[in-house]
Amino acid sequence: MTDSTVPTIEDFQSRAADQGFEFELARYAAALSTHAGMRDALLRLRKVPLSFLEPTEPNSALVWIENGGESK
């Protein structure tokens, strides 16, 4: 996975506003810097291939999950 979705300060402003927060610009920069430090680990977590997780996943999800989360 290429990291083409690195959030921007504007993204963070939008997400924070959605939850009722508004900060000065420096705080978003600090948050983005912290996020950047764990970005690689987060991407690695996102791309873990997962098998069927009985019983929490519906049967209909099995093929989709076995295809690595993609419709093929």
Added chain:
Amino acid sequence: MTATTSKSTATAISAAPDGLPLTITAAAEALRDGTFTSVSLTQAVQARSDTLDPLLGTYISRLDEAALDAAAAADAELAAGVDRGLLHGIPLGIKDIIATREGPSTAQSLILDPGFGTGPDGDRYDAVVVQRLRAAGAVLTGKTTTTEYAIGMPDESKGFPTPHNAYDLDFWPGGSSSGTGNGVASGQFLGGLGTDTGGSIRMPAAWSNLSGMKQTFGRVPKSGCVPLGFSYDHIGPLTRSARDAAAMLAVLAGHDESDACSVNRPVDDYVGALTGSMAGLKVGVDLSFLDWAACDPDVAGLTRDAVAVFKDAGAIVTEVKLPLWQELCTATMCGLVIEGMAYHRGDFRSRWNDYGRPTRLSIGQGMFMTAADFVQAQRVRRVGVRAVTELFGQYDLLITPTTLVPPLPVDNLDFGDLIASILTPYWNATGNPAMSIPMGLTSGGLPVGLQLAAKPFDEATIFQAADAFQLLTDHHLVESAAILELLS
């Protein structure tokens, strides 16, 4: 391996002028042979605190009067032949995110409702674990420092004490159970409660030369403890010896319906499991961490020394690679900040500036992760549990260092550096029991630890191996030269 002075765990005595017992086990013996009463023991640890607490930042609040009352009651009972077991009359510290009836808990934060720990009748109550310690006759000496809400790092700007390492005051004792760690390490009490969401018992155990157990998720009820990450939190013991930790967990463990996560199954005889032998135990050791660039050479060397002790003692040691290491550690760190954000969102909105910066930066990250990230973290945990369970089909114990580095300088802490240095969050993702035990001091005189993990609810095997290791090494009885000098 560097040999240390051999001391019997049962008769371990401090080299300080007060001659305090170093362990709960030794203190219990002293209470019964008349060397100490609980009152004289409690007065002695309080005298240590008069000198050390202002330097080490151990306590948020001391409960001196209540402790002496409890000690007098313990003495009366013991004199009357009522013996509640190893913890009877023993001074213990309680992390200040756990409710006690004597006064408010702060979670080391300006935010926490001062009414936390107050029942509908207006009276303060004890957390379930505190009730159990009291019922066992323990003497509670006070509420110990943490990091705000048990996450992040010290923040002097909010007016709470900054904890310092008992082995070198220029360093941090580890966190978030910092005050319990440096308090036991400096003999201000003989054991204590910490909590562990990503390593907050095991990190201060490693960096304060202690034995710290994060038992199986659900083994100890958490009611009356301020939550951080609901599905990752544990309350557990920090002590000098594994034997002491076994004695404490024997009191703490067991079902309580007030905690929905509490598991209703029998508690093993942890102290009875201490056979003194680890012969025949199948031990998997992941040494790949020692090749990481971030791994301190002394940590690597002491880990190899510790593994050699296991081999020499008859354990069957095999090198393994723990599955999904990075992914499970990330699942813990992502999950706990999202769960923390859910808890703190309202206060973040209304009192942002009352939170410490490290708390805002860590829990605040939960604001910027997605629901899909959270679900993925939970799914990875399930996959990880299966992978680890399969590995435990071949092994009784899995071993790594607890941290990659010795304690960090207290004046230059960085949250990213801290997270990168600990090998503990993995076991919070899976819920397996994991313990840190001392494995020696670095060339700079700083303690580091060895982490032992086992199958769910098999704490007894961890205690068995840890106790056998401590009968052979005595690393856990090495006192801080800095503390001895301060007390001389």
